[in-house]
Every structure is written in C-alpha cells, then in structure tokens.
Amino acid sequence: MNFSILIRCFLIGVLASSSLGPIFVLTFNRGAIYGFLRGFATAFGACIADGVYFFLGLVGVLAILKESEKFMFFLDTIGGILLILLGIYSLRKARQGFVTIKMEGKISVFLTAGKSFLITILNPLVFLFFMIIGVQILPEGIQSLTLRQVFFGSFVVALGSLSVLCMVSLIASFVGNCISKAKLRFISFITGLVFIGVGIYLLDHLFMSLIQILR
Numbered sequence: 001m002n003f004s005i006l007i008r009c010f011l012i013g014v015l016a017s018s019s020l021g022p023i024f025v026l027t028f029n030r031g032a033i034y035g036f037l038r039g040f041a042t043a044f045g046a047c048i049a050d051g052v053y054f055f056l057g058l059v060g061v062l063a064i065l066k067e068s069e070k071f072m073f074f075l076d077t078i079g080g081i082l083l084i085l086l087g088i089y090s091l092r093k094a095r096q097g098f099v100t101i102k103m104e105g106k107i108s109v110f111l112t113a114g115k116s117f118l119i120t121i122l123n124p125l126v127f128l129f130f131m132i133i134g135v136q137i138l139p140e141g142i143q144s145l146t147l148r149q150v151f152f153g154s155f156v157v158a159l160g161s162l163s164v165l166c167m168v169s170l171i172a173s174f175v176g177n178c179i180s181k182a183k184l185r186f187i188s189f190i191t192g193l194v195f196i197g198v199g200i201y202l203l204d205h206l207f208m209s210l211i212q213i214l215r
Contacts, residue, residue, distance in 0.1 A: 013160020031172030039169025051158030057131030083199030
C-alpha cells in the first residue's frame with residue numbers, strides 16, 4: 001500500500017481524536033481519576049469505533065465514486081463546511097473551558113472500553129466525519145482501493161487515534177487534575193484552527209469554481 005496513503009490515514013486518526021470532544025474529555029478524566037489503564041481502555045474502545053467508521057465510510061464513498069465522479073466535488077464541499085463548523089465548535093469550547101466528569105464506580109477495563117465504543121459509535125457526526133475525510137487519503141487520479149487496503153488503512157486510522165488518546169491518558173495519570181484549564185483551552189483553540197484550516201483547504205475547489213463563474 002502506498003506509504004503516503006498510510007501517513008494520511010494516521011493523520012486522519014490523529015485529527016479525529018485531537019478535538020476537545022466527549023472522548024477526549026472522558027479519556028483525560030478517567031486517566032486523571034483512575035489511572036492510565038482506565039484511560040487507555042477508554043481510548044481503545046473509541047479508536048476501534050473510529051476504525052470501523054472509517055472502513056464503512058470509505059467503502060461506501062468508493063462505491064459511489066465509481067458511479068459518479070462529481071460526487072467528490074459534493075463530498076469536499078460538505079466536508080469543508082463540516083470541518084469549519086467543528087473548528088468553530090472547538091473555539092467555543094476553548095472559551096467555555098474544560099468540563100470534568102463525576103466519579104464512577106468500579107467497573108472493569110472491558111466495560112470501560114465498551115462504553116467508550118458505544119459513545120463513539122452512536123455519534124452520527126463521527127460517521128459523517130470519516131465518510132467525508134476518509135476519501136481524502138486517495139492520491140489524485142485514483143478512485144478505488146482493494147478491500148485489503150481499506151482494512152489496513154482503517155487499522156492505521158485507529159492507531160493514529162489511539163496514539164493521541166493514549167498520550168492524553170498518560171499525561172492525565174501523571175498530572176491528575178493539576179493541569180491548568182488554560183492549557184486545555186489552548187489545545188482546544190489550536191484544534192479549532194486546524195479543523196478550520198483543513199475545511200478551507202477542502203473548499204478550495206468551490207472557491208475556484210466561483211471565481212471562474214464570476215469572471
């Protein structure tokens with residue numbers, strides 16, 4: 001499989017898990033309160049869901065691309081708008097601050113992983129995100145991948161997501177609740193800017209088309 005595709009898959013996983021969303025917060029808090037293992041279990045369940053959604057989203061998009069090449073234009077437009085909205089959401093979260101969770105009872109790491117998997121898999125925005133952003137791994141001119149390549153790419157996406165959330169859990173287990181809210185807000189702020197930047201990048205074709213029309 002093309003090495004550049006694997007790099008893009010890994011970066012998609014990193015991007016998906018870097019936002020200060022429910023799983024990021026849940027991973028940090030569980031790592032801070034219960035230790036690295038519970039934080040890791042939370043991260044593991046979420047990254048499995050990420051991999052599954054990436055696989056399903058990319059398979060569906062590739063099937064549609066075989067029927068209509070114009071679908072890519074539509075997908076990039078919707079994807080750009082979605083990422084800009086997610087970026088704005090992250091910027092708002094940066095202003096609101098970091099929300100902590102309540103103490104939980106003693107539950108197994110398997111149940112912890114299962115709960116985070118369900119939280120992720122039941123979020124329709126996650127599927128929409130991976131369906132739209134997943135096709136961006138394709139090099140220019142290539143509109144199909146083998147099922148094996150899609151599966152391997154999904155594994156790398158999950159690995160990218162897990163790498164970020166594991167780091168979050170590890171840091172949380174050491175610093176606990178001592179990390180300043182200002183730093184967490186800064187993370188959310190940077191993530192928001194990244195989402196907005198990628199969203200604008202996906203909309204470049206739309207801007208070029210509008211410029212040609214106005215001419």
